[in-house]
Amino acid sequence: GVKIIDRHGRFLFINKSAERNMEIVRDEWIGRHAEELIPNSIILKALHTGTPQMHQHSVVLGKHFIVHASPLMYQGDVIG
Numbered sequence: 001g002v003k004i005i006d007r008h009g010r011f012l013f014i015n016k017s018a019e020r021n022m023e024i025v026r027d028e029w030i031g032r033h034a035e036e037l038i039p040n041s042i043i044l045k046a047l048h049t050g051t052p053q054m055h056q057h058s059v060v061l062g063k064h065f066i067v068h069a070s071p072l073m074y075q076g077d078v079i080g
Contacts, residue, residue, distance in 0.1 A: 004072070007079050009034045009044055022060055042067040050078045 001018025005011055010033050014026035034041045042056045046069035053069040072080035 003043060005034050005043055005047060005080055007047070009047060011037075012080070021065075022063065024061070043069045045069070046071050047078060047080070 001021045002013070002015040003011060003018050004013040010031055011029045014024075014029055016026075018024075019026040029037060034044050038044075038058075038060050042053045042058050045056075046053045050071050050073075052071065053067065056067045056069070058065050058067045071078045
């Protein structure tokens with residue numbers, strides 16, 4: 001599944017696969033901060049460090065996932 005957050009850590013996009021795998025309603029997550037919904041999120045670590053986080057174990061809503069999170073860059077700045 002694919003999730004995209006903005007530079008402030010708020011969800012911008014969640015695809016249907018992520019919605020299904022995580023058993024969430026994506027419209028309820030869009031616009032909310034990742035830390036609120038996924039404490040200690042791997043996606044936020046990628047955002048804050050600017051470093052890809054590959055093959056990281058994460059527990060979200062009681063489900064185990066292997067996460068790959070990469071910062072989105074524009075002109076040398078992390079934007080998501």
